[in-house]
Amino acid sequence: MTRKxxxxxxxxxxxxxxxxxxxxxxxxxxxxRPGSIVKKADTGMVLEAMKMLNRIMAPRDGTVKAxxxxxxxxxxxxxVLIEIT
Numbered sequence: 452m453t454r455k456x457x458x459x460x461x462x463x464x465x466x467x468x469x470x471x472x473x474x475x476x477x478x479x480x481x482x483x484r485p486g487s488i489v490k491k492a493d494t495g496m497v498l499e500a501m502k503m504l505n506r507i508m509a510p511r512d513g514t515v516k517a518x519x520x521x522x523x524x525x526x527x528x529x530x531v532l533i534e535i536t
Contacts, residue, residue: 467511470533472526476500481522483533487515495533498526507532 480497483489489509496518498505513535520532 468513468516468535469531470495470507470510470535472498472507472528472530472532474498474500474505475527476505476525478520478522478524478526478532479504481518481520483515483518485515485517489513489515489535496520498532509533509535511535 476498477500478496479499481495482497483493483495489495489512491509491511493509494506495509495515496507498507516534516536518533520526520530526532
């Protein structure tokens with residue numbers, strides 16, 4: 452077993468109900484709340500990164516189970532932002 456093989460990241464199955472940050476930045480606006488019904492491509496929040504505003508959209512239809520961040524929070528790439536059931 453090589454060092455590269457031993458140090459690899461384990462496989463994590465993609466969950467379509469979990470919305471993660473695609474880039475590091477600051478949450479500037481939250482457009483939804485727990486219990487809200489969302490449609491695919493509805494804006495859930497706005498993330499500011501490198502002076503650009505990035506809309507974080509719902510990947511599917513469903514109900515917002517939880518919002519893991521609040522306005523003004525700094526987030527890193529891969530951090531969970533919204534859970535949809």
